[in-house]
Amino acid sequence: MKMTFGTVLAGAVLIVITVVFMTVGVSTLTFQPLPSNAARPLTDQEERGRQIYMGNGCVYCHTQYVRPQDWNAAGGAKASRVAQAGDYVFQKTMLLGTERTGPDLSQEGGIHPDDWHRAHFTNPRYVSPNSIMPQFSFIQGRELDDLIAYVQSLGGKAADARVAQLKATQDTVMKAWNTSYEDHLAQIKSMVPPSWKDLKSAVPPTTRSLLHGKQIFTTNCIGCHGQYGDSRGPASPFMKPDPANFTRPELQLAASDGQYYQYLLFGLPGTSMPAWGDYLTVQDIWDVINFLRTIPKGGLVVPDDQLTPALMLQNDPVYGKGAPGGYQGPEPSNSDKILDDPYCDEKIFPDVSVLPGGVRPADCQVGTGSK
Amino acid sequence: MTATQEYSTGRVATYTEEYSASRAWIYSSIIWLAIGTSFALIAATEMVSPDFLGGISYLEFGRIRPIHVNSVTYFWLSMANIGAFYYIVPKLTGRPIWSEQLAKVSMWLWNIVGILMVLTLAAGFSQAREYAEMIWPLDIFVMIVLLLNALNILMTVYKRREKKLYVSIWYIMGSVVWLPMVYAIGNVIWSPFVGNPSEPNQNLFSGSLAGINDATWNWFYGHNILGLWFTTGGVALVYYLVPVITKTPIYSHLMSMIGFWSISLFYSMVGQHHILSTPTPGYLKLIATMGSIGMFIPVLTFLTNIWMTMRGNWGRIYASLPLKFVLVGTVFYFITCVQGPFQAVQSFNRLIHFTNWIVGHAHLALLGTMTTWAMGAIYYIIPVTLKRRIYSPGLAEIQFWMVVSGFLLIMISLQVVGLIQGAEWLRGEPVYKTVQDLKPYFAVRAIGGSMVVVSAYIQAYNIYKTVRSGPRIQTQMEQSLAEVGG
Numbered sequence: 001m002k003m004t005f006g007t008v009l010a011g012a013v014l015i016v017i018t019v020v021f022m023t024v025g026v027s028t029l030t031f032q033p034l035p036s037n038a039a040r041p042l043t044d045q046e047e048r049g050r051q052i053y054m055g056n057g058c059v060y061c062h063t064q065y066v067r068p069q070d071w072n073a074a075g076g077a078k079a080s081r082v083a084q085a086g087d088y089v090f091q092k093t094m095l096l097g098t099e100r101t102g103p104d105l106s107q108e109g110g111i112h113p114d115d116w117h118r119a120h121f122t123n124p125r126y127v128s129p130n131s132i133m134p135q136f137s138f139i140q141g142r143e144l145d146d147l148i149a150y151v152q153s154l155g156g157k158a159a160d161a162r163v164a165q166l167k168a169t170q171d172t173v174m175k176a177w178n179t180s181y182e183d184h185l186a187q188i189k190s191m192v193p194p195s196w197k198d199l200k201s202a203v204p205p206t207t208r209s210l211l212h213g214k215q216i217f218t219t220n221c222i223g224c225h226g227q228y229g230d231s232r233g234p235a236s237p238f239m240k241p242d243p244a245n246f247t248r249p250e251l252q253l254a255a256s257d258g259q260y261y262q263y264l265l266f267g268l269p270g271t272s273m274p275a276w277g278d279y280l281t282v283q284d285i286w287d288v289i290n291f292l293r294t295i296p297k298g299g300l301v302v303p304d305d306q307l308t309p310a311l312m313l314q315n316d317p318v319y320g321k322g323a324p325g326g327y328q329g330p331e332p333s334n335s336d337k338i339l340d341d342p343y344c345d346e347k348i349f350p351d352v353s354v355l356p357g358g359v360r361p362a363d364c365q366v367g368t369g370s371k
Numbered sequence: 372m373t374a375t376q377e378y379s380t381g382r383v384a385t386y387t388e389e390y391s392a393s394r395a396w397i398y399s400s401i402i403w404l405a406i407g408t409s410f411a412l413i414a415a416t417e418m419v420s421p422d423f424l425g426g427i428s429y430l431e432f433g434r435i436r437p438i439h440v441n442s443v444t445y446f447w448l449s450m451a452n453i454g455a456f457y458y459i460v461p462k463l464t465g466r467p468i469w470s471e472q473l474a475k476v477s478m479w480l481w482n483i484v485g486i487l488m489v490l491t492l493a494a495g496f497s498q499a500r501e502y503a504e505m506i507w508p509l510d511i512f513v514m515i516v517l518l519l520n521a522l523n524i525l526m527t528v529y530k531r532r533e534k535k536l537y538v539s540i541w542y543i544m545g546s547v548v549w550l551p552m553v554y555a556i557g558n559v560i561w562s563p564f565v566g567n568p569s570e571p572n573q574n575l576f577s578g579s580l581a582g583i584n585d586a587t588w589n590w591f592y593g594h595n596i597l598g599l600w601f602t603t604g605g606v607a608l609v610y611y612l613v614p615v616i617t618k619t620p621i622y623s624h625l626m627s628m629i630g631f632w633s634i635s636l637f638y639s640m641v642g643q644h645h646i647l648s649t650p651t652p653g654y655l656k657l658i659a660t661m662g663s664i665g666m667f668i669p670v671l672t673f674l675t676n677i678w679m680t681m682r683g684n685w686g687r688i689y690a691s692l693p694l695k696f697v698l699v700g701t702v703f704y705f706i707t708c709v710q711g712p713f714q715a716v717q718s719f720n721r722l723i724h725f726t727n728w729i730v731g732h733a734h735l736a737l738l739g740t741m742t743t744w745a746m747g748a749i750y751y752i753i754p755v756t757l758k759r760r761i762y763s764p765g766l767a768e769i770q771f772w773m774v775v776s777g778f779l780l781i782m783i784s785l786q787v788v789g790l791i792q793g794a795e796w797l798r799g800e801p802v803y804k805t806v807q808d809l810k811p812y813f814a815v816r817a818i819g820g821s822m823v824v825v826s827a828y829i830q831a832y833n834i835y836k837t838v839r840s841g842p843r844i845q846t847q848m849e850q851s852l853a854e855v856g857g
């Protein structure tokens with residue numbers, strides 16, 4: 001084949017034009033999906049918010065489509081939905097995204113209340129201490145309202161339903177909140193199923209559990225509940241009701257372990273307290289609840305080596321075994337305790353002949369398995 | 372230059388500002404590399420320490436990132452390639468560029484587009500289409516420059532003295548006509564408004580369609596800008612530099628031809644492999660996957676052709692810096708094009724889609740491959756056309772090792788963490804948890820990135836010094852040495 005000027009030019013153009021027509025062209029002409037049951041056009045305000053979303057490059061970190069295998073990529077259990085072609089018919093410029101540095105936002109509407117978003121956009125670290133999302137503190141006033149309106153619209157009619165439910169719960173919660181704190185506590189308690197109300201912690205408060213609980217608390221909760229658990233986190237000024245204050249023993253005593261478990265697993269609808277069920281395991285949740293109980297006695301300020309079961313189990317007038325409403329779950333088992341010296345333990349090393357020198361260390365207390 | 376200096380090809384016309392357009396494009400591309408990578412370093416630092424520069428709207432990650440991507444793609448790589456075209460085309464056609472003046476005017480226009488791009492994106496005006504962030508009025512501006520360039524190069528080729536068209540010329544002709552086509556089609560440039568412009572919530576100046584088909588158009592563009600512009604442009608440089616430097620004819624004409632026609636066929640059909648799991652028509656995905664696997668043909672013919680040309684010449688890479696850049700680039704090209712088809716297969720795509728693996732792959736292609744090719748071309752063209760030796764070969768050597776090792780840190784860290792992210796998501800871990808795994812790898816990326824930034828500045832300094840005070844090439848002997856990249 002002779003590669004002349006004409007052949008190269010015409011060949012290059014014709015091949016590409018033909019392929020484009022057959023792929024992009026034909027598919028656009030033939031593939032015109034109908035609106036899905038969730039699709040709806042955006043309002044003017046939401047459209048303005050969408051422009052802010054485009055201008056600030058949210059699309060480089062957030063996707064807006066869920067694949068069948070992504071059951072935990074978006075907004076959590078109540079909002080997972082595999083993307084359908086019809087979901088996008090009213091959108092101009094696709095914001096599908098190609099990178100998922102942050103969660104998928106296609107179903108974000110109604111997952112969090114506006115308060116949460118306000119705190120989050122001001123500085124994402126306020127509510128999610130490990131986040132790497134940039135601060136959007138420069139988006140303020142009407143622009144922030146527009147952006148939040150857009151985020152709350154994500155998910156279309158399904159999101160509208162979630163938002164409506166959220167608003168309704170918020171009204172009930174705020175009504176009780178504005179009356180008195182006792183009413184508020186009673187109101188949120190009414191969300192807890194009766195069988196959970198008297199549930200005791202299923203995980204014994206071993207040192208390991210408390211240390212793990214502390215880690216969970218500091219990596220997830222301090223933005224709202226505060227460094228010292230005193231509800232003075234940087235996000236708390238954005239929120240009504242205020243985040244709970246864990247330093248007050250009487251408030252903690254008012255709620256059983258089962259109640260806390262429910263609040264953590266499903267969040268507190270109508271407040272900014274998120275649902276942690278998608279992020280934390282059952283064990284994580286019990287561990288953090290065990291830890292919360294040590295906060296009035298300095299759980300967040302005592303050195304880690306003093307964060308032991310003694311802080312909540314023994315002889316404690318408030319949380320101790322004897323106290324009304326105090327800890328009544330299972331005793332920590334021996335194997336959960338951190339042993340001073342495993343060589344002292346007859347259960348672990350029944351046969352002394354395997355130990356170095358063939359004897360137990362001299363300072364073992366006979367029969368206790370420790371020094 | 373005077374007539375006595377016509378020794379290079381014996382045909383090149385005599386005029387005073389020989390190859391000045393080529394150099395003008397190259398100089399400004401070098402500055403854009405320094406700018407683009409500096410923005411990258413800001414973005415990379417923000418990913419490690421998100422409150423660094425926090426709250427400054429025009430330095431926010433989501434605005435810096437497209438500035439970085441557009442600077443390095445359109446304004447570093449494209450300018451360097453076009454600069455090289457303005458050298459290669461006259462060489463291969465035996466006549467000066469059709470209009471040197473027009474080439475320089477387009478260079479200035481292109482720089483104006485670049486500055487407007489930085490300003491608009493920093494101010495928060497963006498189409499939010501990846502690689503096509505420039506807003507619609509800028510798109511028009513871009514199109515004008517692209518067409519002027521295409522005209523200039525096509526006219527040069529059309530009015531050539533050397534009748535036979537060498538393979539680099541095919542690729543260059545293809546690239547300069549494909550780019551405006553792809554740009555206009557992919558940006559949906561005929562549709563600045565969607566629906567009725569008098570409607571209140573209009574997406575003004577977005578250049579987009581409504582509905583999911585818009586994503587298909589976007590990725591048709593997103594892929595072909597890589598496949599029918601950066602790749603073909605880069606391949607043209609390699610096809611020119613390797614035979615010239617080694618003074619060896621290209622191994623196989625047939626292979627060059629198979630490569631050229633198959634790249635234009637296969638590359639234009641693969642756009643959909645970027646959005647394989649979207650709810651778009653299945654046949655598009657099928658075509659994309661098949662085309663992606665078909666890409667092995669142009670890639671392997673090209674690489675075999677180049678590597679076979681190198682037979683018996685491998686020792687030259689110690690003596691010739693441009694050759695070293697170019698051949699290391701071909702190795703990375705090979706890795707890119709092995710990864711690519713695998714990524715286009717659904718089962719592997721499930722694992723790596725949405726993760727940082729993709730960003731690693733993007734850098735493998737554009738930084739590892741195309742950037743080293745362009746750097747090689749620059750280190751070849753500047754001494755030959757300026758008749759000055761490189762100011763400091765030692766610095767150039769440092770630049771080589773900095774860019775290669777910095778790039779490797781970027782790619783390896785991102786692809787490793789990409790696999791971790793992908794595996795965790797398939798297991799059902801929420802995204803907020805995997806975010807916490809990213810940080811150490813992002814720190815490595817920032818370190819690798821700063822090495823690339825340093826090499827960009829070294830290049831700028833070294834070329835600047837060469838232009839000002841590089842040792843002059845005086846003898847015929849030295850000139851011949853420069854022409855084999857020595």
Ligand code: HEM
Nearest residue numbers: 408411412414415440443730733737738742820821823824
């Ligand atoms: C000249 C060489 C370079 C080229 C051609 C290049 C090209 C690209 C491309 C195409 C993307 C988009 C990837 C995608 O679509 O997913 C990108 C993103 C990025 N690049 Fe580069 N790049 C270069 C150098 C650098 C350097 C030196 C650094 C670091 C200092 C860097 C850091 C980044 C960052 C942080 C992103 C955003 C990634 C993310 O969103 O997570 N790049 N680059």
